[in-house]
Amino acid sequence: MAGPLWRLHSFESHQISLGRPGRRGDFIREPAEEDSVVFQLTLGGALHATWHQHGTVRDLDVTAGSVLLFGGPEEGTRYVPIGVTYHGFWMRLEGAGLRAHWARLRSSFGTVVAVAVEGSVMEVARRLIEVHEARVDPLSEAAAVHAFVIALWHELGRNIATTLSPAERGVDAILAAPHRPWSLKVVAREMGCTREHLARCFRDRVGEPPATWLRQRRLERARDLLSSTDLPVAAVVRAAGLSSVDTLARLVRSAHGCSPGELRHRSGGRRR
Structure with a gap:
């Protein structure tokens, strides 16, 4: 299990691979119990990834200047196409909560994103590697990882703001x-x-469709409020963005086999 301080687990700044016939792709799957994520930038050539997500298979091309973001119990493969020389940079980051940040990054910007090879994100990444190799105190390394994640958020946000339809x-x-x-x-x-x-x-x-995604986020919010507050059920419904008490009751029964009041009681909430 990952500790509370973020850290650079491992990295390779100049990975070179040649696509060959018969070569199987590397399996992508971070252990579910480890809160680790991977940032993989293509510097030259190309990487191909096949992703299994929500019951569908997605094919992704990670060309020069593109980053593959992964981390979590997803399943897929990545490989260098035949005859292609791949030049890449990757870092594996580890620490409690990192996977949730990566999930939000991917839902906001995509699994494959564009990052400037000589831009601010890579500058902060190089500083993170310097801190890691200097073996300074863990707090300094955690701060460097945090600075990298924030820089990535900012660059992707700026990029998408100028190109959004x-x-x-x-x-x-x-x-x-x-x-x-x-x-x-x-x-x-x-x-x-x-x-x-x-x-x-x-x-x-x-x-997944917007209705499915919104329904799950709202159920999660309602469940958190039921277990951690004494808000009346009607107030929970409004705070979660649901349309009615009946909708909440239907979602809770479908997911947990009980009523909202029973769910609150099971989780130790203060009000039935």
Whole structure:
């Protein structure tokens, strides 16, 4: 199990691989019990990844200047195409909560993202490696990992802000505030796109339809409120962005086989 301080677990700054016939891809799967994530940048050539996500298979090309973000119990393979010389840089980061940050990065920006090879993210990455190799105190290394993650957030946010289509801006709005009582039709109208295009863009980025994703986020929020507060059920419904008490009851029964009040009691909540 990962400790509370973030750290650089391992890295390779000049990985060179040659795609050969018959060579099997490397299996991508971080151990579920380890809170570790990987940042893999293609410096030259190309990497191909096949991803198994939400019951579907996605093929991803990670070309020069692109980063493959992975970490978690997903399944897939990555390999260098035949005849291609791949030059890459990768870091494996470890620490409590990192996987949740990576999941949000991927849902917001994608599994494959563009990063400037000579930009701020790589500059901070090189500083992180220097701190790691200097064997300074763990707090300094944790701060360096945090600075890298923040730099990555900032660069991806700047990149996407300048290239977003109306539908992609709508996806961003939904992802940023899942507990608002969103109507896909209203969001699409406000952004200037069709409801169908918005739903398609959401599924392409997140891997599941907006209704499915929102329902799960709202159920998680309601479950947290039921177990940690004494808010009345009606207030929990409003705070979670659900449409009614009946909707909450149906979701809780489907997921847990009981009523919201019984779920609160099971989890030690203070109010039935």
